[in-house]
Amino acid sequence: MGRxxxxxxxxxxxxxxxxxxxxxxxxxxxxxxxxxESIQFHxxxxxDRRIQRNxxxxxxxxxxxxxxxxxxxxxxxxxxxxGEGRQQVISFLTVGELVGLDAIGTGKHLCDTVALKExxxxxxxxxxxxxxxxxxxxxxxxxxxxxxxxxxxxxxxMILLGGMCAEKRVAxxxxxxxxxxxxxxxxxxxxxxxxxxxxxxxxxxxxxxTVSRAFSRLSNAQxxxxxxxxxxxxxLVQLEQIIDDHDTRQFLARHTKLGTNWxxxxxxxxxxxxxxxxxxxxxxxx
Amino acid sequence: MGRxxxxxxxxxxxxxxxxxxxxxxxxxxxxxxxxxESIQFHxxxxxDRRIQRNxxxxxxxxxxxxxxxxxxxxxxxxxxxxGEGRQQVISFLTVGELVGLDAIGTGKHLCDTVALKExxxxxxxxxxxxxxxxxxxxxxxxxxxxxxxxxxxxxxxMILLGGMCAEKRVAxxxxxxxxxxxxxxxxxxxxxxxxxxxxxxxxxxxxxxTVSRAFSRLSNAQxxxxxxxxxxxxxLVQLEQIIDDHDTRQFLARHTKLGTNWxxxxxxxxxxxxxxxxxxxxxxxx
DNA sequence: CGTAGGTTTGAATTGGGTCAATACAGGTGG
DNA sequence: CCACCTGTATTGACCCAATTCAAACCTACG
Numbered sequence: 010m011g012r013x014x015x016x017x018x019x020x021x022x023x024x025x026x027x028x029x030x031x032x033x034x035x036x037x038x039x040x041x042x043x044x045x046e047s048i049q050f051h052x053x054x055x056x057d058r059r060i061q062r063n064x065x066x067x068x069x070x071x072x073x074x075x076x077x078x079x080x081x082x083x084x085x086x087x088x089x090x091x092g093e094g095r096q097q098v099i100s101f102l103t104v105g106e107l108v109g110l111d112a113i114g115t116g117k118h119l120c121d122t123v124a125l126k127e128x129x130x131x132x133x134x135x136x137x138x139x140x141x142x143x144x145x146x147x148x149x150x151x152x153x154x155x156x157x158x159x160x161x162x163x164x165x166x167m168i169l170l171g172g173m174c175a176e177k178r179v180a181x182x183x184x185x186x187x188x189x190x191x192x193x194x195x196x197x198x199x200x201x202x203x204x205x206x207x208x209x210x211x212x213x214x215x216x217x218x219t220v221s222r223a224f225s226r227l228s229n230a231q232x233x234x235x236x237x238x239x240x241x242x243x244x245l246v247q248l249e250q251i252i253d254d255h256d257t258r259q260f261l262a263r264h265t266k267l268g269t270n271w272x273x274x275x276x277x278x279x280x281x282x283x284x285x286x287x288x289x290x291x292x293x294x295x
Numbered sequence: 296m297g298r299x300x301x302x303x304x305x306x307x308x309x310x311x312x313x314x315x316x317x318x319x320x321x322x323x324x325x326x327x328x329x330x331x332e333s334i335q336f337h338x339x340x341x342x343d344r345r346i347q348r349n350x351x352x353x354x355x356x357x358x359x360x361x362x363x364x365x366x367x368x369x370x371x372x373x374x375x376x377x378g379e380g381r382q383q384v385i386s387f388l389t390v391g392e393l394v395g396l397d398a399i400g401t402g403k404h405l406c407d408t409v410a411l412k413e414x415x416x417x418x419x420x421x422x423x424x425x426x427x428x429x430x431x432x433x434x435x436x437x438x439x440x441x442x443x444x445x446x447x448x449x450x451x452x453m454i455l456l457g458g459m460c461a462e463k464r465v466a467x468x469x470x471x472x473x474x475x476x477x478x479x480x481x482x483x484x485x486x487x488x489x490x491x492x493x494x495x496x497x498x499x500x501x502x503x504x505t506v507s508r509a510f511s512r513l514s515n516a517q518x519x520x521x522x523x524x525x526x527x528x529x530x531l532v533q534l535e536q537i538i539d540d541h542d543t544r545q546f547l548a549r550h551t552k553l554g555t556n557w558x559x560x561x562x563x564x565x566x567x568x569x570x571x572x573x574x575x576x577x578x579x580x581x
Numbered sequence: 582c583g584t585a586g587g588t589t590t591g592a593a594t595t596g597g598g599t600c601a602a603t604a605c606a607g608g609t610g611g
Numbered sequence: 612c613c614a615c616c617t618g619t620a621t622t623g624a625c626c627c628a629a630t631t632c633a634a635a636c637c638t639a640c641g
Contacts, residue, residue, distance in 0.1 A: 090454055092539035097454050111450065113443035119450070139439070143432050150425060156442040157400035163449040164397065164405070168376055168383050170456035171500035175629070205587065214457035219629055221589055237588070237638080253378035258628095461597070491619065505597055507621055523606075523620065544596095 028056035032080040032105060033131040040151030050148065053137040058130045066108065066122040066130070073112035075132040079104050082128020083203040086111075086120035087211070096121070098212040101186075101204060104193040109135070110159055125203040170214045176257050178213040179223040180248050183233065187242060198242040230264035314342035318366040318391060319417040326437030336434065339423040344416045352394065352408040352416070359398035361418040365390050368414020369489040372397075372406035373497070382407070384498040387472075387490060390479040395421070396445055411489040456500045462543050464499040465509040466534050469519065473528060484528040516550040 028034070033054045034047070042050065057080065060066055066077065066084065083103050087096040099120055102108055112118040113135070142149040169181050191197035202209070206217040213220065224235045232248050234241040242248060247264070254260040314320070319340045320333070328336060343366065346352055352363065352370065369389050373382040385406055388394055398404040399421070428435040455467050477483035488495070492503040499506065510521045518534050520527040528534060533550065540546040 088450060088454065090458060093541075095458075097457055099450050099453065110443055111446045114440045114447055115443075119447060139432075139436060142439075143429065143435060146425075146429050149429060149435065152439075153425070153428075153442070154400045156439070156446070157396055157398070160397045160442070160445055160449060161400055161405060163446060163453065164374060164385055167385065167449065167452050167456060168374065170453060171383055171497070172376060172381075206589095207587080211457070216630055217587090218589080218631085222629090225589075255379075492621095493619085502598055503620080504599085504622085508597090511621075 028054065028131065030080075031056060031131055032078040033133060036078050036105065036107065036155075037148060037151060040145075040147045042145060042147055046145045046147065050141055050145070053133050053141060055132045055134075058132055060124045060128055060130070062124055062126050064124050066124065067118050069118055069121050071118050073109060073116050073118060073135055075109070075134050076138055077108040077130040077132045079106050079108065080129040080131055082130075083125040084108070084122055084128055085125055085204060085208060085212075086122045088120050096211070098204075098208050101125070101212065103189055106189075107155065107159075110156060125208075173252075174257050175213075175215055175219050175223040176226055176261065177252050178215065179209075179220060179227060180232070180251050182209070182213060183227075183240060183242060184245070184248055184252075187245065198245065200240055202238045202240060226261055226265075230261040232264065314340065314417065316366075317342060317417055318364040319419060322364050322391065322393065322441075323434060323437060326431075326433045328431060328433055332431045332433065336427055336431070339419050339427060341418045341420075344418055346410045346414055346416070348410055348412050350410050352410065353404050355404055355407050357404050359395060359402050359404060359421055361395070361420050362424055363394040363416040363418045365392050365394065366415040366417055368416075369411040370394070370408055370414055371411055371490060371494060371498075372408045374406050382497070384490075384494050387411070387498065389475060392475075393441065393445075396442060411494075459538075460543050461499075461501055461505050461509040462512055462547065463538050464501065465495075465506060465513060466518070466537050468495070468499060469513075469526060469528060470531070470534055470538075473531065484531065486526055488524045488526060512547055512551075516547040518550065 031051065031054060034051050037047075037050055055075070058077070060082075069089065079102050081104055083101065085101050086099045086108075088099050089095070090097045102122075108122060108130070109118070111120060138152075142152055169178055173181070186200065186202070187197045190200055204212075206220045210217040210220040215223070224233070227233045227248075228235045230247075232242070232244050232251065234243060251257060251260050314337075317337065317340060320337050323333075323336055341361070344363070346368075355375065365388050367390055369387065371387050372385045372394070374385050375381070376383045388408075394408060394416070395404070397406060424438075428438055455464055459467070472486065472488070473483045476486055490498075492506045496503040496506040501509070510519070513519045513534075514521045516533075518528070518530050518537065520529060537543060537546050
């Protein structure tokens with residue numbers, strides 16, 4: 010039996026299903042299913058559930074019924090942090106990402122999951138999914154790999170939260186978003202963040218003012234351009250460099266031109282050059 | 296065919312295997328396997344691998360060959376954080392806990408895993424494990440639940456790292472250790488930590504001096520007694536309360552008595568007792 | 582429009598980090 | 612058995628990045 014090659018989702022043949030570019034079908038392409046298996050899998054999918062901005066996909070404590078794949082849009086998951094209602098954002102989810110893995114252990118969702126913008130999802134009843142995993146060994150292996158990958162992702166966040174300064178956290182986040190969007194065929198340098206500074210801060214372990222300042226500093230250093238929720242990455246390379254750089258402030262200072270207008274910038278730089286060594290000297294052409 | 300009831304591991308019947316109280320067999324008890332399945336599972340286990348303090352179970356980048364269960368002892372896993380060799384502790388592992396889930400996605404370990412003290416483990420080749428998961432649907436379901444539980448645990452760390460002050464982090468850690476040891480039949484209030492302050496700090500996103508100060512403050516507030524690596528939890532209840540309390544410093548201040556010498560002498564006695572006895576011995580059913 | 586929610590920025594505060602000094606435990610070898 | 616030595620732990624003094632508090636400002640949307 011011929012194997013379905015792991016081609017780009019956008020080119021996948023929708024002949025055996027009513028949901029063109031079905032995100033769930035696309036998700037299991039790397040599992041390298043046979044055509045039969047692929048049809049079998051596709052047959053259990055509930056296609057194209059839509060939810061509006063601020064609408065909940067599910068609340069904490071609700072039972073797990075289905076796993077969902079994001080087909081379009083953006084969602085966040087968040088969890089209660091203490092006795093009283095403080096919530097912390099646990100993840101942001103976008104196209105091609107699976108929702109509900111954390112509920113399998115207990116059979117109940119621990120997270121609220123809510124749409125940050127209008128979103129479409131494909132779902133599959135979890136009991137069906139388990140059944141298919143047993144019927145299709147390749148799917149089982151793929152699922153194990155995906156669960157493991159989720160664990161590794163979370164370890165990445167733990168590293169971010171455990172030891173990085175504000176600018177590195179934001180830089181890592183931007184690179185992460187960039188890669189995830191690029192993987193789905195969107196621009197890797199130019200996007201609109203669907204979450205507020207406060208939600209982002211909650212995710213990154215920072216207050217919203219600190220997030221805002223971090224954006225400003227990265228912007229001053231010309232690594233990005235920010236206009237409210239719109240982000241333009243000016244240098245993916247430097248954004249990556251800053252994460253490994255031991256002295257973040259110095260790294261940013263090297264690339265920063267001070268002030269918001271030419272005159273002020275020139276004056277302050279001139280003063281600095283006179284007073285100190287030339288490490289604050291702006292880039293050529295300023 | 297009769298089902299193996301999910302009884303306490305320490306009472307499990309070792310009749311169908313050479314490894315009494317085999318930690319891996321115990322791990323799959325909640326899966327509620329039939330006797331046949333249980334024997335089948337047990338048959339693939341490589342029993343009783345021993346590793347010494349500071350010995351590596353595996354290094355980062357080494358291929359995943361086996362999953363391991365900790366039978367006794369304590370290990371840590373850690374990951375490279377940046378270009379140069381800074382490592383961050385990702386997890387501490389003790390009796391009854393599974394090692395290697397994060398390697399399934401890529402087939403390579405991302406973490407170094409090293410023993411904090413002499414440890415014994417049971418292992419199973421991952422290919423065998425996958426095969427058994429397919430052959431035994433109950434095992435597959437159990438494994439999925441365990442992977443999901445691992446994701447949930449990591450979310451807990453993310454919450455800890457994202458928003459808690461030093462004392463709360465240490466309090467949570469102590470409660471966590473307490474529960475894990477209690478689940479294996481050890482004392483839930485009285486134990487010896489196998490890791491250094493630095494390793495603990497790395498895990499909790501703090502410098503070792505800060506960990507030390509946090510221990511001191513919890514100790515001054517009579518919630519715990521600390522003597523170097525020996526910890527005696529004086530009030531599990533208050534330790535839980537402090538996590539929900541909005542104003543940690545005030546909470547601690549309320550309970551702090553200055554200059555109580557009698558406490559100190561009791562602590563030192565307790566510490567002596569721990570040092571003399573083998574603290575790793577279960578209190579029940581030895 | 583007008584208002585509420587979101588963002589930016591400044592100034593003051595503080596919790597944790599850094600640096601440094603000392604104490605202690607546990608292992609080693611004499 | 613003891614003396615030594617190294618790695619670990621505690622504690623104090625000072626510093627700095629992030630938080631808190633506050634004031635504009637913007638923009639999205641009814």
